[in-house]
Structure formats: C-alpha cells, structure tokens
Amino acid sequence: MVPETVVSGLSGVRRLEAVSFRSWPAATTSYDGTWAIRLTAGHPSKRVNSVNPLDRADHSDLEIRIARAARKFQGFGRPLVFRQSPLAPPELENILDARGWRRFDETRVMTLDLENANLAGAVDQLPLQDVGRWIDQSAAMDSFSASVKPGLSELIGQVQGDVGLFLLEDGNGNPLSAAMAVRFGDLVGLFEIVSNPDLRGLGFGRRVLKNALLWAREHGARQAWLQVVAENTAANNLYEYEGFEEIYRYAYRQAPDGFQG
Numbered sequence: 001m002v003p004e005t006v007v008s009g010l011s012g013v014r015r016l017e018a019v020s021f022r023s024w025p026a027a028t029t030s031y032d033g034t035w036a037i038r039l040t041a042g043h044p045s046k047r048v049n050s051v052n053p054l055d056r057a058d059h060s061d062l063e064i065r066i067a068r069a070a071r072k073f074q075g076f077g078r079p080l081v082f083r084q085s086p087l088a089p090p091e092l093e094n095i096l097d098a099r100g101w102r103r104f105d106e107t108r109v110m111t112l113d114l115e116n117a118n119l120a121g122a123v124d125q126l127p128l129q130d131v132g133r134w135i136d137q138s139a140a141m142d143s144f145s146a147s148v149k150p151g152l153s154e155l156i157g158q159v160q161g162d163v164g165l166f167l168l169e170d171g172n173g174n175p176l177s178a179a180m181a182v183r184f185g186d187l188v189g190l191f192e193i194v195s196n197p198d199l200r201g202l203g204f205g206r207r208v209l210k211n212a213l214l215w216a217r218e219h220g221a222r223q224a225w226l227q228v229v230a231e232n233t234a235a236n237n238l239y240e241y242e243g244f245e246e247i248y249r250y251a252y253r254q255a256p257d258g259f260q261g
Contacts (some may be wrong), residue, residue, distance in 0.1 A: 178192065
C-alpha cells in the first residue's frame with residue numbers, strides 16, 4: 001500500500017525525484033528539455049553525475065540530445081551516464097538498448113510511514129555538527145573513499161534542507177555505524193547508511209537508522225525514504241524488516257567503450 005503522504009503513480013515519483021535532487025545536490029544542473037543534466041567535478045557519485053529524464057513524453061531528437069549530453073560530460077571528464085527512472089521515455093530506453101548501453105546498479109526507492117514506524121530502542125541522539133569527522137569515520141567504515149572528502153563536504157554544505165549527521169562510536173572513538181538524514185517538510189531522505197564491516201550483524205546499522213528516524217519524526221517528518229541497490233541483500237533485508245516498502249526503481253545506463261556521441 002502506498003503511504004498517504006506520497007502520491008501514487010508518476011506524480012509520486014516526480015515528488016521523490018525532486019526531493020532527491022535537493023537532498024543530494026549536484027554542483028551544476030542544466031536542462032535539455034526536461035532532461036536534468038547533473039554534473040559535479042568534486043564528487044564521483046552517479047546521482048550527481050548523470051542525465052535524468054523527467055518526462056515520458058519528452059522523446060524528440062533523442063540522438064542529437066544524447067550527443068549534446070556527451071559533450072557536456074566530456075567537458076567534466078565524466079563518462080556519460082543516464083539515470084533511468086519511471087519518468088524516462090520508453091523511446092530513449094529502446095535507443096540505449098539498441099546501441100548496447102550497459103545497464104547497472106538497479107536501485108529500489110523505498111518509503112516508510114513514520115507515524116506507524118516501530119522505533120522501539122531508538123535514542124534521542126543529537127546530530128553531529130562536525131562534518132569532517134562524520135566523513136572521516138564513514139570513510140573508515142568503507143562507505144566511500146577518503147579522497148572524496150572535499151567534494152562531499154561541499155555537497156553537504158549545499159543542501160538547503162534540515163541535515164542530520166548521525167554517528168555511533170565505541171568508547172575508544174572507533175566508528176560503529178553512521179547515517180545522513182535530510183528533511184524537507186514532511187519527507188526525510190536517508191543517505192550513506194553504513195556500519196563497520198568488522199562488526200556487521202550486531203545491530204549497529206539498525207540502531208543508527210532508528211535514531212535518525214526518531215530525530216526526523218520529532219522534527220516534523222511523516223515519511224522516510226531511501227535508495228538501495230537491489231542486489232544489496234543485507235541492506236534490503238534490514239529496510240524491509242523495519243517496514244520500508246518499494247515505491248519504484250531506477251537504473252543507470254552507461255555508453256559502451258568508444259562512444260563519441
């Protein structure tokens with residue numbers, strides 16, 4: 001059942017896609033029709049380095065527009081990647097299939113009704129204010145490479161919503177788990193949820209998730225959402241156990257080697 005605070009169908013997808021862009025902002029965003037071309041020199045995340053078609057009816061001059069996008073990505077030294085959500089026109093998907101574009105990282109977008117969520121055991125945790133420390137400890141748990149610290153710091157600084165950085169450590173300051181929450185009105189998005197790979201299965205990921213959700217609910221959020229790669233079995237099991245339900249999926253498409261646009 002689709003939660004009441006998220007409109008069902010394509011309108012619901014549009015709402016979550018718009019909030020996603022604001023929660024994980026690209027350094028530059030330009031538009032070709034309704035294609036949002038997001039590029040970020042300082043961070044390699046595909047979400048901020050991809051073409052995002054936002055209207056199924058916008059399928060004119062596809063070959064020309066793909067070539068234009070390729071030139072933009074070449075200028076940033078990035079491979080041309082399309083992020084194909086249910087908003088992408090089927091005609092574009094057909095062209096990418098015919099040209100041999102690789103499909104990868106299929107991702108589930110999931111939501112949770114916070115008013116009925118089971119947050120038993122959650123602690124009223126204050127978000128960490130030290131962005132650098134949060135990034136360093138997350139990197140220590142292999143969430144991402146330490147080399148992206150400048151770009152990630154800039155990205156977090158550009159978020160216009162209410163940001164909560166959550167970190168659990170042991171008594172010696174060793175990281176146990178971490179998460180980032182971004183609230184826009186009644187919606188809160190969860191990002192970079194990670195637990196120490198040497199301590200997985202001990203519930204630290206669940207603890208930081210619940211703490212972030214409690215903080216969000218106490219600050220007015222009614223609906224939580226997140227994005228998780230479909231092949232990440234452990235993460236999917238955790239989120240489903242906590243009551244998250246899939247709303248839609250997206251996947252990335254990358255041009256084959258030698259593609260010149």
